[in-house]
Amino acid sequence: MDHLPPLRLLVTFEAISRHGSMRDAAQRLNVTQPAVSQALKALEDHVGVALFDRSVRPARLTDAGEMLSRAVREGLGRIAATLEDIRALHAIGERQVTVSCTLGMATYWLMPKLPMFYADYPELTVNVQAPATDLPVLSPGIDVALRYGRGGWREGRTEKLFAEVICPVGAPALVERLLAEGATLAEAPLIHVRNPHNDHWAGWEDYLQARGIQRPRGGGQIFNNYVQAAQAIYDGRGLMLGWRSITGQAERDGALRAWPDGALDLGTSYFVTMPTTPSQDTLLFVDWVRKAAATV
Known part of the structure; x- marks a missing residue:
C-alpha cells in the first residue's frame, strides 16, 4: 500500500x-x-x-x-x-438480513423462494451475496451463510439443513435419445464446471470413479460456473452433475430429467451458519430457511 x-x-x-x-x-x-x-x-x-x-x-x-x-x-x-x-x-429504520451463499444456491434455490418469505415478512429485506470464491463465510456485514460441504466450520452457530445427493441430469429429449441408443455414462456427452475456486465440489471424475465407470479423460464442454453450464444442458448440449437442491425443481417441472439410477450420496449436505448472538431478524430468516429446507 x-x-x-x-x-x-x-x-x-x-x-x-x-x-x-x-x-x-x-x-x-x-x-x-x-x-x-x-x-x-x-x-x-x-x-x-x-x-x-x-x-x-x-x-x-x-x-x-x-x-x-x-x-x-x-x-x-x-x-x-x-x-x-x-x-x-446502517439505514435508519430499515430491517435487513444479508445472506452469503453459492451462485447456484442463490439462483436456483434461494431466490425463487424469497417471494414466499416476503409474503410472511414484508418489512424485512434480504440481501443475497454470492462470493467469487464460492465459499460463503460469516464476515462483517454477513448475517447468514448457506454452505455446502461436510460441516466442521468453527465460526458462529452451524446446523445441517438437508443432505445433498448428486445425479447426472440433462434435457429430457437428450436423455431419452441416449437411453434409446443404449448409451451409458461412459459414452454420453458431459458438461463440466471447473474454476480455481470449486475444488470442494465433486466433478465428473469423482462421480465416475465412485460409480466404478471407466471413461477416457477429457472431452466435453467446460464452463466456469454452474449457471452457464445449466443453460447448456437446457439447450441439450450434454449431461451435467445435478445437486437436488439446485436442479430438483427443474426435474419436477419436467425441464430436466435425471439419469436413471444415477443418484449418488457423497456424504455432503447444506448447512446454515449464523453468528453466536444473532439478531432477531436473523433468527426469523433462519427459521424460515429451516422450513423451506424441509421441503427439499
Missing part, C-alpha cells in the same frame, strides 16, 4: 480516461485544466511510464494507461459499491 499514489491522482486519471479529454475531466471534477494536467504528470512520474500518447490528437491511452485505467475503474467502482452497502446496512 505504501507504493500507491495519492487517491486524488487516480480519481483525476480515471476522469480523463473516461471523458477523453482534460477539459471535460476538469469540468467534471470542478477544477482547473492546469490542475488536471499537473495531476496526470504527477501520476506518470509516480508510475514511471507515460499513460497517454500525446503524439496524436486527441491523446489516447498507452498500453500501460489502458491497464491502469481498467484497474482504477474497477477499484473505484468497488469502493463506491462498498460505501453503498455500508449505507444500506
Whole structure:
C-alpha cells in the first residue's frame, strides 16, 4: 500500500480516461485544466511510464494507461459499491438480513423462494451475496451463510439443513435419445464446471470413479460456473452433475430429467451458519430457511 499514489491522482486519471479529454475531466471534477494536467504528470512520474500518447490528437491511452485505467475503474467502482452497502446496512429504520451463499444456491434455490418469505415478512429485506470464491463465510456485514460441504466450520452457530445427493441430469429429449441408443455414462456427452475456486465440489471424475465407470479423460464442454453450464444442458448440449437442491425443481417441472439410477450420496449436505448472538431478524430468516429446507 505504501507504493500507491495519492487517491486524488487516480480519481483525476480515471476522469480523463473516461471523458477523453482534460477539459471535460476538469469540468467534471470542478477544477482547473492546469490542475488536471499537473495531476496526470504527477501520476506518470509516480508510475514511471507515460499513460497517454500525446503524439496524436486527441491523446489516447498507452498500453500501460489502458491497464491502469481498467484497474482504477474497477477499484473505484468497488469502493463506491462498498460505501453503498455500508449505507444500506446502517439505514435508519430499515430491517435487513444479508445472506452469503453459492451462485447456484442463490439462483436456483434461494431466490425463487424469497417471494414466499416476503409474503410472511414484508418489512424485512434480504440481501443475497454470492462470493467469487464460492465459499460463503460469516464476515462483517454477513448475517447468514448457506454452505455446502461436510460441516466442521468453527465460526458462529452451524446446523445441517438437508443432505445433498448428486445425479447426472440433462434435457429430457437428450436423455431419452441416449437411453434409446443404449448409451451409458461412459459414452454420453458431459458438461463440466471447473474454476480455481470449486475444488470442494465433486466433478465428473469423482462421480465416475465412485460409480466404478471407466471413461477416457477429457472431452466435453467446460464452463466456469454452474449457471452457464445449466443453460447448456437446457439447450441439450450434454449431461451435467445435478445437486437436488439446485436442479430438483427443474426435474419436477419436467425441464430436466435425471439419469436413471444415477443418484449418488457423497456424504455432503447444506448447512446454515449464523453468528453466536444473532439478531432477531436473523433468527426469523433462519427459521424460515429451516422450513423451506424441509421441503427439499
